Amino acid sequence: xxxxxxxxxxxxxxxxxxxxxxxxxxxxxxxxxxxxxxxxxxxxxxxxxxxxxxxxxxxxxxxxxxxxxxxxxxxxxxxxxxxxxxxxxxxxxxxxxxxxxxxxxxxxxxxxxxxxxxxxxxxxxxxxxxxxxxxxxxxxxxxxxxxxxxxxxxxxxxxxxxxxxxxxxxxxxxxxxxxxxxxxxxxxxxxxxxxxxxxxxxxxxxxxxxxxxxxxxxxxxxxxxxxxxxxxxxxxxxxxxxxxxxxxxxxxxxxxxxxxxxxxxxxxxxxxxxxxxxxxxxxxxxxxxxxxxxxxxxxxxxxxxxxxxxxxxxxxxxxxxxxxxxxxxxxxxxxxxxxxxxxxxxxxxxxxxxxxxxxxxxxxxxxxxxxxxxxxxxxxxxxxxxxxxxxxxxxxxxxxxxxxxxxxxxxxxxxxxxxxxxxxxxxxxxxxxxxxxxxxxxxxxxxxxxxxxxxxxxxxxxxxxxxxxxxxxxxxxxxxxxxxxxxxxxxxxxxxxxxxxxxxxxxxxxxxxxxxxxxxxxxxxxxxxxxxxxxxxxxxxxxxxxxxxxxxxxxxxxxxxxxxxxxxxxxxxxxxxxxxxxxxxxxxxxxxxxxxxxxxxxxxxxxxxxxxxxxxxxxxxxxxxxxxxxxxxxxxxxxxxxxxxxxxxxxxxxxxxxxxxxxxxxxxxxxxxxxxxxxxxxxxxxxxxxxxxxxxxxxxxxxxxxxxxxxxxxxxxxxxxxxxxxxxxxxxxxxxxxxxxxxxxxxxxxxxxxxxxxxxxxxxxxxxxxxxxxxxxxxxxxxxxxxxxxxxxxxxxxxxxxxxxxxxxxxxxxxxxxxxxxxxxxxxxxxxxxx
RNA sequence: GCCCCCGUAGCCCAACUGGCAGAGGCAGCCGACUUAAAAUCGGCCGAGUACGGGUUCGAAUCCCGUCGGGGGCACCA
Numbered sequence: 001x002x003x004x005x006x007x008x009x010x011x012x013x014x015x016x017x018x019x020x021x022x023x024x025x026x027x028x029x030x031x032x033x034x035x036x037x038x039x040x041x042x043x044x045x046x047x048x049x050x051x052x053x054x055x056x057x058x059x060x061x062x063x064x065x066x067x068x069x070x071x072x073x074x075x076x077x078x079x080x081x082x083x084x085x086x087x088x089x090x091x092x093x094x095x096x097x098x099x100x101x102x103x104x105x106x107x108x109x110x111x112x113x114x115x116x117x118x119x120x121x122x123x124x125x126x127x128x129x130x131x132x133x134x135x136x137x138x139x140x141x142x143x144x145x146x147x148x149x150x151x152x153x154x155x156x157x158x159x160x161x162x163x164x165x166x167x168x169x170x171x172x173x174x175x176x177x178x179x180x181x182x183x184x185x186x187x188x189x190x191x192x193x194x195x196x197x198x199x200x201x202x203x204x205x206x207x208x209x210x211x212x213x214x215x216x217x218x219x220x221x222x223x224x225x226x227x228x229x230x231x232x233x234x235x236x237x238x239x240x241x242x243x244x245x246x247x248x249x250x251x252x253x254x255x256x257x258x259x260x261x262x263x264x265x266x267x268x269x270x271x272x273x274x275x276x277x278x279x280x281x282x283x284x285x286x287x288x289x290x291x292x293x294x295x296x297x298x299x300x301x302x303x304x305x306x307x308x309x310x311x312x313x314x315x316x317x318x319x320x321x322x323x324x325x326x327x328x329x330x331x332x333x334x335x336x337x338x339x340x341x342x343x344x345x346x347x348x349x350x351x352x353x354x355x356x357x358x359x360x361x362x363x364x365x366x367x368x369x370x371x372x373x374x375x376x377x378x379x380x381x382x383x384x385x386x387x388x389x390x391x392x393x394x395x396x397x398x399x400x401x402x403x404x405x406x407x408x409x410x411x412x413x414x415x416x417x418x419x420x421x422x423x424x425x426x427x428x429x430x431x432x433x434x435x436x437x438x439x440x441x442x443x444x445x446x447x448x449x450x451x452x453x454x455x456x457x458x459x460x461x462x463x464x465x466x467x468x469x470x471x472x473x474x475x476x477x478x479x480x481x482x483x484x485x486x487x488x489x490x491x492x493x494x495x496x497x498x499x500x501x502x503x504x505x506x507x508x509x510x511x512x513x514x515x516x517x518x519x520x521x522x523x524x525x526x527x528x529x530x531x532x533x534x535x536x537x538x539x540x541x542x543x544x545x546x547x548x549x550x551x552x553x554x555x556x557x558x559x560x561x562x563x564x565x566x567x568x569x570x571x572x573x574x575x576x577x578x579x580x581x582x583x584x585x586x587x588x589x590x591x592x593x594x595x596x597x598x599x600x601x602x603x604x605x606x607x608x609x610x611x612x613x614x615x616x617x618x619x620x621x622x623x624x625x626x627x628x629x630x631x632x633x634x635x636x637x638x639x640x641x642x643x644x645x646x647x648x649x650x651x652x653x654x655x656x657x658x659x660x661x662x663x664x665x666x667x668x669x670x671x672x673x674x675x676x677x678x679x680x681x682x683x684x685x686x687x688x689x690x691x692x693x694x695x696x697x698x699x700x701x702x703x704x705x706x707x708x709x710x711x712x713x714x715x716x717x718x719x720x721x722x723x724x725x726x727x728x729x730x731x732x733x734x735x736x737x738x739x740x741x742x743x744x745x746x747x748x749x750x751x752x753x754x755x756x757x758x759x760x761x762x763x764x765x766x767x768x769x770x771x772x773x774x775x776x777x778x779x780x781x782x783x784x785x786x787x788x789x790x791x792x793x794x795x796x797x798x799x800x801x802x803x804x805x806x807x808x809x810x811x812x813x814x815x816x817x818x819x820x821x822x823x824x825x826x827x828x829x830x831x832x833x834x835x
Numbered sequence: 836g837c838c839c840c841c842g843u844a845g846c847c848c849a850a851c852u853g854g855c856a857g858a859g860g861c862a863g864c865c866g867a868c869u870u871a872a873a874a875u876c877g878g879c880c881g882a883g884u885a886c887g888g889g890u891u892c893g894a895a896u897c898c899c900g901u902c903g904g905g906g907g908c909a910c911c912a
Binding site for chain 2: 012224225228229232233235237239255256257258259270313315339340341342344345346349350351352353357358359360362434435436556559560629630631632635636637638640641642643645646647649650652653656695697698700701702703704705708711715716776778780782783785788820821822823825828829831832833
């Protein structure tokens, strides 16, 4: 293969030469530093979600950082001091797995990848402030994870409890509920099982109401979809706790229901098979029942999450030979154990109202239990719905209470109020709220994470490591077996584990678990404010100056976990008096994903588009421009549908404008070609609004129009010396600097400027140039266009009506018909109704 | 099963939120330049807005239904 001889014609757009030139200049000038205390510009905080350093940057990163950069560079261009930092979410399993597989040091592996990503980001022209870099695996960072953990512990927001946890048999570690997807481990797709362990939790539920209610303050600034997902995840429900006496048990048990109005329809009770309560009730039963119960529980535990989640799974359970007493009517209700009731929601026990709950009805039919209808439910036409016992369809809506003693005749809402009142008076129940949200399990039995700063002392219990002894650094991997084995690898580092109690000085043991890496990312946005601070996690004055984040940019994959945890941390830190706001991200933009031929790019499918190859072939600017131009930012991009080659052609075309301009910098554009000036200023005006509403693809299209108009002016209009041509070319360079920073700088310099276009500011829009001399008024007859009139934009309704009716074309269209009505929308439209 | 979003030229996408369906690009075609090609420049072609109803002077836009695509939740009592 031969390479054609490169002509040394420097009048051609050569992206390689341009990249080399400007990368050096930017390295030297560092134009996006935000930390100068004397900087008088107003501030903005624009944040891209930080990457995990699993290798070099890929197409997904390229899209995210291209879009984040448009926003950040826009505000810089508008004259703001923009804090646009980057860092690395550098704790986590891939480093550890690489260490296990290839025997490399996780720290070394991580730092190598970070160096590579950083270099790629610089090449990619990301407008980051390189003075503010953070990496979560560094002790200078995770020290403050430990510090915050300690503060949460002091406030009772970090606690340890034994419970059935999600267990990944492959990774040999626990998973948060959020990390279990369809019963599979989010990372390795292994079916998740349950295991009983004592683990650390953060008490997210303490903030459940606030996390839910304050979502409303984000409406309009966050995607509706994300708000809905968070709302769903928190899953607040309102109902009542009702206490049932249990035969042969001193303590009554409480159940939670959202339908206390159907209390008279309860025909049995169900307790979660894997709950302590079920075990205890079974113990009070005869030997045969106990045996059946134990067998059932074993069966339930053996079933994988996938089986459990199967919707069509028939109901199973065991009658415990025990009875509860319905508080409203004294009826004896048999108590069953089943896995369709969850141990960790509500009280792990329910009253079953089969007539009005589908799950209870399915169970009742499977076990041949009675069904009692207590609601008269009707369809839209007022006809009674079929009896649930016969139809198999529970009636779960509104209705009129029947068979319910004092509640008879009431509707659902009134009955709920009445029954809560009645229960309260008898001390048998009260209103209650429940959440789908569970506390956040943060313990991980892995090496590559933040050690939990707790010492276990026989005498003093759980003792936090004092602040002045932080960080608790990870021990060296030397001699440690990192392979997953159900216990943290740290447990084997005996020199490290064995310590003394900070309180009493006796021998004690360190906690050997490490924190979920979502802890790292729950507050990193605050650490950027003062990455080198050694006497606190972040500087409180800097937080006042910059936070909360004005614009957060990242993938929708983090719509629940990361955002929810960050919101929790922010509220907790606020309550510690460290910050004065409760929501970290004032606005959120979710970019889509990059696909290839309709499916996600993956190594296994072999349809991977390599970023480095795209950059080599088309250049950074073309790839970035393609990302912005492909469509709305939140839509997925199919790389097969877009054209980086087309982007390159356009950039060359734009670049040549600067080459062709012959006027000197600083000429007054006022004397220039008015038509071109009008296009320039219209583009400018639109660009502001379009960027701020994230319609980057439309901005690019507008710039293309401006380039076309300028080309035309140069070749067959005002000519290359016209001041309006310079003005247009300069605006092209400025606007293009958001999308194609290299080409834009090169244009700016060709246009005779010595400063950076990225910092050159945007000219004021000249409103006078936006007003048109005439506009086209469309005249419709019965909705069909019959004539077009050139009229003044200030034309009045009456005048326009007269003009329209006077038109010959219009009169012909009306013909013999009678004009019934004339709708005038000056200056653009007239519609004549005639028949 | 429940909830949410989306269907506009061959393709990616615009359309001032109810007012001329087309801004931009990709692909295609024609022409200019060239010995030829590439590059460049100029031009052309192209849907009546998934489908069916409704509201309105007027609907891609609002309402109802159907079909198709995408996403979220899924025994949470």
